[in-house]
Amino acid sequence: MPFVWNEIVKFGQIFGNRNLGSKVNLTNKMLFSFPGYNEILTGKADDSSINSNDKIPNPNETVLEQYAKNYNPIKVAAFASWDVFDYIINEERSKVYTSCGFEPSSDFPLSSDERLLNQLQKQISSPWGTVRLDGFTHQFAKAYINKHKPNLIFISYGETDDFAHDGDYESYLKSTKNTDALIKDLWEFCQGNSYYKDKTTFIITTDHGRGTNPTDSWKSHGKEVTGSDETWLIIFGKGVKAKGEVSNNNQIYNNQIAPLIRKLMNLPQKFGSDYGKPISLE
Numbered sequence: 001m002p003f004v005w006n007e008i009v010k011f012g013q014i015f016g017n018r019n020l021g022s023k024v025n026l027t028n029k030m031l032f033s034f035p036g037y038n039e040i041l042t043g044k045a046d047d048s049s050i051n052s053n054d055k056i057p058n059p060n061e062t063v064l065e066q067y068a069k070n071y072n073p074i075k076v077a078a079f080a081s082w083d084v085f086d087y088i089i090n091e092e093r094s095k096v097y098t099s100c101g102f103e104p105s106s107d108f109p110l111s112s113d114e115r116l117l118n119q120l121q122k123q124i125s126s127p128w129g130t131v132r133l134d135g136f137t138h139q140f141a142k143a144y145i146n147k148h149k150p151n152l153i154f155i156s157y158g159e160t161d162d163f164a165h166d167g168d169y170e171s172y173l174k175s176t177k178n179t180d181a182l183i184k185d186l187w188e189f190c191q192g193n194s195y196y197k198d199k200t201t202f203i204i205t206t207d208h209g210r211g212t213n214p215t216d217s218w219k220s221h222g223k224e225v226t227g228s229d230e231t232w233l234i235i236f237g238k239g240v241k242a243k244g245e246v247s248n249n250n251q252i253y254n255n256q257i258a259p260l261i262r263k264l265m266n267l268p269q270k271f272g273s274d275y276g277k278p279i280s281l282e
């Protein structure tokens, strides 16, 4: 991951190297995707209603929905490779434009990029039935950024998880490297665009870990795989001090990400003992 380890490490903050005493953990006990993304996007685990990956509209309000309500729905959007995100973000109720799975862009009038992507997405097949290749998610997101200049955007890449579930280590590594390049591409795009330059904060994390058993835990996750609650977080851009890898008894939780986003976007915090506190960028 050359962008992370040669560049971000110099101007951002990287949490989760447990050998250095930096820990990031989930607070939900499910340790798979829908509960993880719900925790990240709402700031609170909800094991009683979010305990499967079924396509059930999320009863909880994400920061994206909160942004759409408090500001302008056009200025927030979500792009994801996995087709369950219409439900995680509750597109119907939230009014947040959510492009996921194999959905063609329906953001009419379509730009020429979107028309081409809609065709290519039908012509280049994905190895999976519910997850598209990350290049499509990335390019649909960029097309939306070019068109609407959103102030808050959520992008969920999915390839690494699925190649790992397949036990395909070579593709897992290639797609990890590709994800690093996609993040670099987005960052360079922002820094080359006057609307975003020096005004954009990137927050990158994962919905679950996969443990550290070298023989086979990389393939899976969940309650039965020890360490699936161990995650990581990378943050850089506006307002983030250069610290590199964080060390020294640092513990943060994935439920602190939504509170940080509320703080950065001037959204009201939600109160209650289960909500995390915003991660400090100092």
Ligand SMILES: [Zn+2]
Pocket (backbone or CB within 6 Å): 033, 161, 162, 165, 221
């Ligand atoms: Zn998985």
